[in-house]
Amino acid sequence: MTKGGTDLFDQFCHRYSTTRKPYRWPLRVFYGMIDQSGVNSCALYNFNYVNERLPHRQFLIQLSAGLLEPFLRRRLTNVTLQRSLKACIISMLGIDVPPPQERSDQLPKRLRCHFCDTNLDKKTNTACIVCQVPICRHHRRSVCTSCSDIN
Structure with missing residues (x-):
């Protein structure tokens, strides 16, 4: 009369199983x-x-979602994550993302770097946050070199 519990347990284990075709017994x-x-x-x-x-x-669906959520939130902080993957993670987590704010260091068009030689003709679309002078990635910090000397 009490022997059906094991069969029921095996049935539940095999109905929604995580097993794949393992070639190593420890994995199984x-x-x-x-x-x-x-x-x-x-x-x-x-x-x-x-x-x-x-x-x-x-x-099991709720359990897997609960176990994945911390990993997905940590993965979302990765700055080099592809946009499509980031959008997929955001939709899975159901996060409302504010619209991207326009950066104050972006120029409307590419201009020549203020600090490079003119014969190098290095163009950039970023500017100093303080004085809005165009600066390339080699001269860029949070502010341009001349403004950082002032601070």
């Missing part, structure tokens, strides 16, 4: 532990009277 053991912990955590969640009962599939 790890996947089995992940499946078992998913079933056990769902049972503990549903036994808690404060929580609403969730089907196993819905619980």
